[in-house]
Amino acid sequence: MKNAxxxxxxxxxxxxxxxxxxxxxxxxREKVTFYIGYDPTADSLHIGHYVALMTMxxxxxxxxxxxxxxxxxxxxxxxxxxxxxxxxxxxxxELDHNxxxxxxxxxxxxxxxxxxxxxxxxxxxxxxxLNFLEFMRDIGVHFSVNxxxxxxxxxxxxxxxxxxxxxxxxxMQSYDFLVLHRKYNCCLQxxxxxxxxxxxxxxxxxxxxxxxPAYALTTTLLATSEGKKMGKTEKGALWLDPARxxxxxxxxxxxNVDDADVANCMKLLTFLPLEEISALTASGADINAAKKTLxxxxxxxxxxxxxxEKAKLAAEALFGGGGSIEHMPTVxxxxxxxxxxxxxxxxxxxxxxxxxxxxxxxxxxxxxGVFMDDEKVTDVYAAADAAKLPEGIILRKGKKxxxxxxxxx
RNA sequence: GGAUGGGUUCCCGAGCGGCCAAAGGGAGCGGACUGUAAAUCCGUUGUCACAGACUACGAUGGUUCGAAUCCAUCCCCAUCCA
Numbered sequence: 001m002k003n004a005x006x007x008x009x010x011x012x013x014x015x016x017x018x019x020x021x022x023x024x025x026x027x028x029r030e031k032v033t034f035y036i037g038y039d040p041t042a043d044s045l046h047i048g049h050y051v052a053l054m055t056m057x058x059x060x061x062x063x064x065x066x067x068x069x070x071x072x073x074x075x076x077x078x079x080x081x082x083x084x085x086x087x088x089x090x091x092x093x094e095l096d097h098n099x100x101x102x103x104x105x106x107x108x109x110x111x112x113x114x115x116x117x118x119x120x121x122x123x124x125x126x127x128x129x130l131n132f133l134e135f136m137r138d139i140g141v142h143f144s145v146n147x148x149x150x151x152x153x154x155x156x157x158x159x160x161x162x163x164x165x166x167x168x169x170x171x172m173q174s175y176d177f178l179v180l181h182r183k184y185n186c187c188l189q190x191x192x193x194x195x196x197x198x199x200x201x202x203x204x205x206x207x208x209x210x211x212x213p214a215y216a217l218t219t220t221l222l223a224t225s226e227g228k229k230m231g232k233t234e235k236g237a238l239w240l241d242p243a244r245x246x247x248x249x250x251x252x253x254x255x256n257v258d259d260a261d262v263a264n265c266m267k268l269l270t271f272l273p274l275e276e277i278s279a280l281t282a283s284g285a286d287i288n289a290a291k292k293t294l295x296x297x298x299x300x301x302x303x304x305x306x307x308x309e310k311a312k313l314a315a316e317a318l319f320g321g322g323g324s325i326e327h328m329p330t331v332x333x334x335x336x337x338x339x340x341x342x343x344x345x346x347x348x349x350x351x352x353x354x355x356x357x358x359x360x361x362x363x364x365x366x367x368x369g370v371f372m373d374d375e376k377v378t379d380v381y382a383a384a385d386a387a388k389l390p391e392g393i394i395l396r397k398g399k400k401x402x403x404x405x406x407x408x409x
Numbered sequence: 410g411g412a413u414g415g416g417u418u419c420c421c422g423a424g425c426g427g428c429c430a431a432a433g434g435g436a437g438c439g440g441a442c443u444g445u446a447a448a449u450c451c452g453u454u455g456u457c458a459c460a461g462a463c464u465a466c467g468a469u470g471g472u473u474c475g476a477a478u479c480c481a482u483c484c485c486c487a488u489c490c491a
Contacts, residue, residue: 259446288444318444359456369439398439
């Protein structure tokens, strides 16, 4: 079987690693237990988490054992490495609920049963009961502030200000690694490259306290060829939960990625073989076909084949001719809702969340960007034809914002 | 705790008594061009019952015919000192 390290390397996941040769050799020789931490601050994962999940999946398929560490303990105080994170206390019910949602989404990629069953643990278990004095004595002594300040993430913050809390976060995350090492013999922590210092300091802590090897490895963040973060939509993050980001929108996001980013997305987000990816995205190849493959493959991975197929059909109906309108994004209104707004197009646009406000809707109409059943709406006061509504009218905003509106009796 | 400089619309950032729903840029949205791509050009970007009204320049009070702009108190942030 191929070495997992090589798989990650050739697909472009690897960013930094504390001991590349040593780790590679270890992965070739034995089953490695490794972990990635996830903060359960929402009830769904988003695409940023997905890259990390993919690394776990590749590792597990190569015979290693993953641990999903839920950061319920650290989530209680909020991760400071994002700039404006709200430090909201979460109830344990919320956290449990979120954790369950995470696990359900992860189960499509990770195997929670069987030989290398993925383990789920929660750092609240040990962080909550931590005694401050003991912690400072046992863990705190191993951290040099001088050294921490040379870390990139802190150096940048020196200009803007740095709280003790932020530095403490590093200790907690390092302590997590130590606990998992003792509990499961976990010797590798992976994560996004923004976590590099935190991960590295955890590996150092284990080496120092336990005199055992421990490794740190970070993966590239999902970014465009211009270095911008990917996975942002008008409505915020690109979520894996279809209630937050519809399957259609999810499909469309990937259908519309920049030409230059298709190959990278395929390598990081799908399991398509590398040869196939290079063939699909070679300079002479039909890049639009590649985008369709990316969209369909990834959507199927996240939402299942059937749902992905529906999204594809809807997209074809709207853009290519053919396909079927049956699965296109649909908004159902009650007769009462419809009556209340008098079927005015401005109101309908807002009800379908195509526009943010009636003023926005009005402006868009004035700018010539609204179509009803393929006819341009020119009058701000226009209303839909009530007779057509039971079977549905198609409202369009711009080139890509399609919604089918149906009134139920 | 002290000194100084700040808090403006999605973000950065100008404005410093009326002409301010607030310059400029970024980002977003719409149009043209395209390949459901990029680049470029044009328009637009608080809300609503939309030639008008209402709500907005950290918070609360005050001065004034009139305040983002002046005064007072408070809250936050940055830099230096302790």
